């Protein structure tokens with residue numbers, strides 16, 4: 001049984017070394033969590049009163065502007081942060097994939113980094129050794145795998161990291177965007193592996209600014225705004241509110257075909273009560289929180 005149960009959770013960051021500086025013109029901040037000013041020390045209120053319940057099979061997209069709290073929520077779900085107030089209970093083994101470069105050593109070889117990165121994601125050395133050939137083939141890095149990682153370009157590193165990440169079987173997959181650096185043909189290959197990975201995972205929580213990836217991997221979404229949940233419901237509906245237009249207006253025909261829908265008009269309109277596989281449903285998870293005051 002895998003589950004996520006977050007209740008009235010807050011995460012605050014007190015900033016002890018904030019500088020005060022007078023500005024000729026007051027600059028109005030548009031991004032980031034709210035900065036509280038009640039105490040002597042400024043406090044960034046990165047998450048405020050967040051509620052989230054997920055169970056096996058749920059695929060949640062996290063959307064919102066820069067600094068809205070998406071990564072903080074992912075870190076809360078991964079046990080990296082504790083809530084300052086409220087609770088966050090996660091049942092199941094979490095595979096956090098925030099920064100594809102984390103857990104990699106620039107001085108050791110690609111092969112060794114595959115193993116180390118796998119250990120970081122909870123696999124044993126023996127399990128990683130079994131997967132090594134398959135991962136090496138997927139990355140197409142050839143002889144570079146014997147070279148130190150510092151000789152790799154950004155895209156080559158992402159290939160390596162993606163190869164490892166998509167070879168595991170996570171109960172709860174926590175994914176932060178960072179896939180932009182690979183070239184288009186590799187992304188096509190990686191997309192299929194990512195989709196398989198998501199199918200094998202119990203729960204997916206995916207923070208991304210890419211509508212296309214979200215449409216392919218998720219079926220519900222939560223819109224974060226200044227640390228608060230602004231809206232939580234079906235993916236298309238939430239993306240439409242967040243972007244101010246239907247996400248299907250922008251996706252390429254190729255993506256529509258991959259989603260099994262050559263004609264966007266065939267797809268459910270927001271509020272139709274239709275899931276990603278086109279099955280009519282009762283209204284299950286949609287819950288809208290009031291917009292934050294900023």
Ligand SMILES: Nc1ncnc2c1ncn2[C@@H]1O[C@H](COP(=O)(O)OP(=O)(O)OP(=O)(O)O)[C@@H](O)[C@H]1O
Nearest residue numbers: 013032033044046065066067068069070071072073
């Ligand atoms: N370690 C930290 N110390 C202090 N403040 C932090 C820390 N991490 C995040 N914050 C603040 O918390 C707020 C939420 O940041 P977070 O990284 O969760 O946003 P995000 O939605 O993931 O943004 P982005 O889309 O830019 O990645 C921001 O105001 C940020 O400045």
